[in-house]
Amino acid sequence: MRNQIRLEDYRTPKAKIFTGRDRGIQVREDSKIDKLEEEFSIIEFIIPTNLYSINPSFFEELFVNVVTKLGERGFYDKFKFINEGNYNYQKPLDEAVTRILRKKTALDI
Amino acid sequence: MDCINFNNLDLDVIDKISNIIIAFLTLIFTIYIFVFTTRKGNAQLAKDRKTDSLKTIILEHNLKNLFSFYENILITMAPLASRKHSDFDKQELNNQLQNDLKDLRLRFTDLLLAVDGNLYENVKKCSDVLIDILTEKMFEENINLQNKSDYDNNIIGSISQSKTEIIKILYEYNS
16 A cells, blocks of 8 residues: 555546536545554645646545645645645635535534 | 231232322323423424514525526626627636625625525525536537527526525525
């Protein structure tokens, strides 16, 4: 098991986008991201080339457990994003992280 | 004679004990009913309070933001009806859709968290599904969005369906 997740490995052939909660859950399970998080101190997350959209719903389900566990700072310290293409993944990623923590904070009160 | 007196005494004791037991059970039952109805009343009061909060604090002042979201989505998607777009153009449109979705969260959906976590989840999921569907439709090679019928079915129809779904969620929570 490597400390690396290549999003390309979970792309539907020829797909240009990653969308949807179901897809996020599927990639979370298939990539075993929660287990990787427990085993490694740093995890590389590779965003592939020729990608035009990743919606927040996808990121939210993919990262829900690790962000809830690590918090925003801990998550960005541990997960190193490497962008092989030009898609600006940061905006939907930040939105997903905010949503996860927003809900967690509200439920904790 | 002694036997008859003893039996009378016996029956009298049994009668008194029975009365005590019945009185005790009546008391227990009364307390149970009081506690049950009080709890039910409190639960109803809490629900009424939540519904009132939803109506006055959130819906009266912020429902317009929900409708603005759908109007903005229509505006964002409109260029797809007039000409074929490159993937980079579509990326820009998707970027705007994400901005619209974030605005909705900040101006409407997040407020629901103060009232009910499930309501928040349902509204958020419904708006997410719309953005996901529109993203998929715009990148789908087999759909010609310059065709009015295809555009209406795939884009206008999805937006309309989402709006109905969210109004239904809000209405069912209120009723």
